[in-house]
Amino acid sequence: MALKKRGKWRYGDSQADIREEIFRYSGEVTYLAHHYADAVCKCGGRVFWLFLDDNQCVAVRACIACKHEHPIGDSAEYMAEAEPGECACPCGAREFEITVGVSLYADSEDVKWLYLGCRCPACGLTAMYGDWKNEFLDYRKLLALV
Template sequence: MDGAGSGVWNDGSVHVDDQVGQGVSADLAAFLRNADDDRPVKIVSSVCGECGGRVFVVLVDDVEGGAERVCTGCGGRAFIADSAEFWGEADPGEAGCPCGGGEFETAVTFSLAADGPVRWVTVGLRCEQDGLCGIYVDWKIDYGPTDHLLALA
């Protein structure tokens, strides 16, 4: 599987239980998987709930942990995972690529504990201008249940 479709990867570099959602580019999926620990992950593409857009300006708070995405197509805004709960305490900045680009394909990696709950959220971005991938923020989840987070990419 090339990473663009949904399903489970097992090419030797990923965990047998990893899942990569539809719409995540192969480059970004591979980058995110290689940057994570040995736990199984779910990698989910960010999609605008208003227009279906997949390119965003992303605000990140790397101190508290959290991110908000703004669709470049319609301006629709959405918080990633549980970011809304802590955003009032955040001091976010706009993510930027070293090339100067500021619009990104966005995907979220949910690292899972052995018994299934989300333990870490990692926001990965792929620059629309030069294709460079990077992790811009991640944070630990230390509560449960966590299933609701998987729908908040």
Template structure:
């Protein structure tokens, strides 16, 4: 597990690399992610296409194995106002392993900020592809839905 910088982007080979990049990004953002969860479909698959609308606070992952769509975190609460757009890696691949992270309000388990980190399964680029302020009541419940 080691991040490698090539040009302006970071690359890694494990979900731990994605989590490390997510943590670094969140620190720079001023709301450090302190709890994390990797996405896994009910079918057991761990690779997904990702659509997000950061303004609405919505993320949808689509399993590359079974095709099931899954609303991430509290996205179901904000879907009516959303216009999600698909993410694509710089290598033009659209399949990722996903790692979610949340910052919480000090002294609580309430979510303050949500981050979605991606690792491209084609070129191994890692990065935070979406983030937004979030006011979910409990970080564990929120992360159980990513």
């Protein structure tokens, strides 16, 4: 399903809609995302609490099902300086489906920019929760760490 705009927000029916939102948003800020990965816990869970520190470019997900915490992408490298805060949807829910998208340097497989999109299963709100410059040298390896 395509995203539906209601007021200032967009709403989707599934995790797949997060990719559409990342693509739309990334096109507005110049560095278009073309490669994506959905967050899936080692237990198979797909719904998470999200903790974010935009200043340190750190995101950590915690699985609702098994409580396992996992730094997203290369966030583990920057955790020492980070103070991640828990994210919440405007509806008040704190659980999300998470997808990461990346933009690459021209003629390269190296990451230029990372986008972190979420969808709230409670209300369907689909939005960007973080984006930052990222210099990871192989986008496939970075996305495998989502």
